[in-house]
Amino acid sequence: KQSDYKQKVYVDSVRQVAELNDNKLTFLDDVVIRQGTIEIHADKVEVIRHGDKGADEMIATGKPARFHQLLDNGKPVDAQANRLSYKLKERMVVLNGNARIQQSDNEISGDQIRYDIQKQQMVAESSGGSRVKTIFLPADMGSFDQPAQEKP
């Protein structure tokens, strides 16, 4: 939801390490992050500040790391990957390794998926032999915001 981004980020975990010289916070073991309707579950999350006024980035890793959010239209978006990077200011989620995004019954999977939460746009890429796979259900063909070059 649009209101998600103005909210504080709540983080629960077993352990956490603050490395002040590197401007980095690391949360370890059973990490749950909540920001409005956004919820991230992971084994480990690093929160890194890029530069002084720069954007904060949350890098979640897990088997897999999971991302969930309710959109303004009430539909859930669920994503998972071995590594999930959430850039707070840019409102961008980059999924790497067994990446998968599901919205309603539509699903995209690949090696890497870049999901722009704000614009509701996804760019999926694959490397090596695997291919990007996209599954649409006829009923949702129209409502799914489709990047130009990704024609099924």
Added chain:
Amino acid sequence: MSRQTLLIGVLFLFSLLSWRWFEAGRDSGTLTNPEEYYQPTFTANKLKYLNFADNGLLRNEVSADYTEYYNQLEQTELFNPVIIAHDEQGKAQWRISAQQGILNLNDNAILRDQVRIQALTPNDTLNWLETPYLEMDLIRNEVRNHHPVTMEGPRFHLEGLGLRGQLNQRIYEILDKSHGIYFNQP
């Protein structure tokens, strides 16, 4: 041997035993006046104790409003102690304060009641850390405990149970049940 003689004998034996027990107690010092045992060897007001690293730079400074030194216990009791921890360049970095403290001979400090670590560098990522109890290694500038801990910085508020920290490397780890609020600037 009449009953009377027997009674006198028992009485004599009892008094001999208690005299022996009383003598033994005095020799081993266990029965010395307990008050004397806990008297401080010396006391001091506004004590300041400087701890230098091998390179000659100041490692930390320990000060207290009032101090009692106990030679038998090999420890110093500190009232309103303040420890200033310096980094490896000798620059003052952290101010650690508490209501009570104990300094042991091997440069270990135990701090109790409203223990607070305050950053001395402006605009630091961490402003302060609070806990009811803290152990500090004054040689390695390391802190640890198994008590509730609260940490606050301009961008986060963290809580948890148990702490391990390396003051020079500016690394703090909360060991369990950690909960954090991260103030996101959209």
